[in-house]
Amino acid sequence: FRQRGDRFATGCLCCCREKTSGNSGKIVWKLCVKMSVNLRTVYAFAREMYPKKVKGDIQYGTAGFRTKAENLDYVMYRMGLLATLRSRLKDGAVIGVMITASHNPEPDNGVKLVDPLGEMLEARWEKLATRLVNVSDQELESEIAAVIREENVCISAKSTVFVGMDNRYHSPRLLKAVCDGVVALKGSVKDFGILTTPMLHYLVVAANTRGGYGVPTEEGYYKKIITAFQNIRGTTYTRGNYTNRVYFDGANGVGARKMLQFLKRMDSGLDVVVFNSGEGKINHECGADYVKVQQKAPAGMPEIEANGRCVSVDGDADRVVYFFTDENNCFHLLDGDRIATLVADYLMELVRACNINLRMGLVQTAYANGASTDYIEHQLRVPVACVPTGVKHLHHKALEYDIGVYFEANGHGTVIFSQNAKEIIKKAAEDENLNEEQRSAAKTFLQIIDLINETVGDAISDMLLVETVLLAKGWCLKDWVNTYADLPNLQLKVSVADRNVITTTDAERICVTPEGLQEEINSLVAKYPRARAFVRPSGTEDVVRVYAEAESKEDTAVLAHEVAAAVHRLAGGVGNPPEIPRQFLNSHY
Numbered sequence: 061f062r063q064r065g066d067r068f069a070t071g072c073l074c075c076c077r078e079k080t081s082g083n084s085g086k087i088v089w090k091l092c093v094k095m096s097v098n099l100r101t102v103y104a105f106a107r108e109m110y111p112k113k114v115k116g117d118i119q120y121g122t123a124g125f126r127t128k129a130e131n132l133d134y135v136m137y138r139m140g141l142l143a144t145l146r147s148r149l150k151d152g153a154v155i156g157v158m159i160t161a162s163h164n165p166e167p168d169n170g171v172k173l174v175d176p177l178g179e180m181l182e183a184r185w186e187k188l189a190t191r192l193v194n195v196s197d198q199e200l201e202s203e204i205a206a207v208i209r210e211e212n213v214c215i216s217a218k219s220t221v222f223v224g225m226d227n228r229y230h231s232p233r234l235l236k237a238v239c240d241g242v243v244a245l246k247g248s249v250k251d252f253g254i255l256t257t258p259m260l261h262y263l264v265v266a267a268n269t270r271g272g273y274g275v276p277t278e279e280g281y282y283k284k285i286i287t288a289f290q291n292i293r294g295t296t297y298t299r300g301n302y303t304n305r306v307y308f309d310g311a312n313g314v315g316a317r318k319m320l321q322f323l324k325r326m327d328s329g330l331d332v333v334v335f336n337s338g339e340g341k342i343n344h345e346c347g348a349d350y351v352k353v354q355q356k357a358p359a360g361m362p363e364i365e366a367n368g369r370c371v372s373v374d375g376d377a378d379r380v381v382y383f384f385t386d387e388n389n390c391f392h393l394l395d396g397d398r399i400a401t402l403v404a405d406y407l408m409e410l411v412r413a414c415n416i417n418l419r420m421g422l423v424q425t426a427y428a429n430g431a432s433t434d435y436i437e438h439q440l441r442v443p444v445a446c447v448p449t450g451v452k453h454l455h456h457k458a459l460e461y462d463i464g465v466y467f468e469a470n471g472h473g474t475v476i477f478s479q480n481a482k483e484i485i486k487k488a489a490e491d492e493n494l495n496e497e498q499r500s501a502a503k504t505f506l507q508i509i510d511l512i513n514e515t516v517g518d519a520i521s522d523m524l525l526v527e528t529v530l531l532a533k534g535w536c537l538k539d540w541v542n543t544y545a546d547l548p549n550l551q552l553k554v555s556v557a558d559r560n561v562i563t564t565t566d567a568e569r570i571c572v573t574p575e576g577l578q579e580e581i582n583s584l585v586a587k588y589p590r591a592r593a594f595v596r597p598s599g600t601e602d603v604v605r606v607y608a609e610a611e612s613k614e615d616t617a618v619l620a621h622e623v624a625a626a627v628h629r630l631a632g633g634v635g636n637p638p639e640i641p642r643q644f645l646n647s648h649y
């Protein structure tokens with residue numbers, strides 16, 4: 061854009077460098093005489109290329125900004141600007157920008173920022189992001205200046221932004237807008253093209269730890285996970301009821317592509333049949349969210365044997381659920397709660413087998429099935445914490461344990477290990493005082509840590525972990541599903557004029573406003589055995605979500621319906637309250 065006219069070409073950061081003074085030699089915004097000119101180019105670029113055409117505000121929600129793709133160009137450009145400032149604030153550490161709308165339908169897209177250690181963007185900067193996106197084009201220059209000033213960003217510091225996108229047809233256009241935002245502030249940007257969200261998290265962490273977490277390339281990612289998986293698996297591919305055939309629903313998203321890349325590089329230890337690999341619309345009647353919420357098999361299934369092991373991932377492959385249809389044509393779901401229990405159980409066994417002492421905790425949200433929470437507390441005897449929806453909350457809580465297992469019921473989660481845990485396990489693997497079996501368990505443990513993408517939930521890494529545990533136990537999905545019986549549960553969506561009239565507390569389990577709604581939920585819940593229900597505004601869709609569970613599916617359906625009707629009445633419902641999905645009453649519960 062420098063060639064378009066003088067007004068764009070003046071006042072770049074090089075001038076700032078010449079203006080540097082003071083003992084430190086650092087350039088800070090306050091010292092930078094020509095910075096305002098530079099920021100004017102940011103505005104000019106925005107006005108020419110990425111004008112804000114959308115009226116009304118949008119918010120950095122549970123997973124960043126998410127809305128119709130045609131309304132996102134200016135948001136992307138501004139997130140490119142913000143990511144560059146964030147990288148400068150963090151002394152040049154890599155910041156990630158992922159362009160995806162995850163499980164949302166095809167016309168949607170979205171953007172989220174990844175912090176240097178792979179976490180979701182810090183909460184204070186989520187607010188800055190919201191501010192930056194909602195100002196007019198004319199205010200953009202002063203808003204950027206305000207961020208620089210308030211956060212004390214050294215504007216001339218080095219900066220690097222890694223950008224990745226899912227495979228939606230509008231993602232490349234939006235990716236260019238992010239890159240332009242980075243360039244407008246003279247940052248450097250590395251475009252990784254099509255990636256799963258967890259791959260981008262991996263790349264950011266690998267780069268910021270200078271390879272300590274793995275090689276910061278796509279190939280490095282495959283190598284780390286595949287090597288660990290194959291080392292554990294060895295040449296034994298079946299055991300007991302475990303066979304090595306898996307049917308993989310790729311949601312027509314990036315997960316399908318990357319699974320195929322995995323398979324190209326893997327030995328024949330796992331026989332994966334990939335379907336919904338891009339021939340249809342992303343997430344349309346398929347993928348982890350559809351399978352979990354609708355509690356039925358996705359469209360596009362190949363002809364398969366009864367009880368065949370099936371996996372669904374979502375559009376950006378950070379969620380995974382398992383399912384099967386039994387010989388009576390009955391559908392069974394094994395969701396994130398199940399994965400958490402399976403993995404926690406296995407890791408506890410490994411801890412015992414190594415004869416070491418580590419503190420494990422399991423983190424869930426209010427959406428976790430009550431039966432899973434009981435099972436974890438009473439059978440596995442692992443402490444359980446409940447936090448608000450969104451992986452950032454789960455991840456944060458899981459950091460408190462030596463081994464923190466966290467999963468949302470929808471299949472989004474991972475396991476994180478403290479430095480202390482890693483050191484203890486490493487020592488055990490080499491400890492001459494332990495017997496051969498104990499040392500070998502510790503060596504397996506180290507491979508398990510490598511297999512897991514600790515930076516964030518990763519559908520493919522999680523799936524390979526589940527496959528590892530099922531093989532070790534010699535289990536088919538029926539064995540796994542028999543560990544405990546899920547309570548029937550149902551989610552409904554209610555459209556309201558303004559979903560933010562609903563506010564909650566106690567990890568979203570109690571509704572604070574509108575007045576009277578919680579009392580009504582309490583009296584509805586009290587009518588049914590083992591019942592629980594809560595409501596909260598979605599952070600990714602313009603709806604209020606209703607969750608209900610109870611001992612019987614009939615009670616669950618009625619309770620969900622009654623609570624949805626109460627929300628509709630007390631929170632400004634639009635249109636009709638939702639109906640009970642008919643197939644729920646025919647489900648296996």
Ligand SMILES: CC(=O)N[C@H]1[C@@H](OP(=O)(O)O)O[C@H](CO)[C@@H](O)[C@@H]1O
Nearest residue numbers: 122123450451468470598599600601
């Ligand atoms: C009930 C549910 O599954 N909610 C999802 C969904 O958030 P909502 O705020 O509920 O729209 O998308 C989030 C991002 O993927 C995910 O973290 C979360 O668990």
Ligand SMILES: [Mg+2]
Nearest residue numbers: 162374376378
């Ligand atoms: Mg996702």
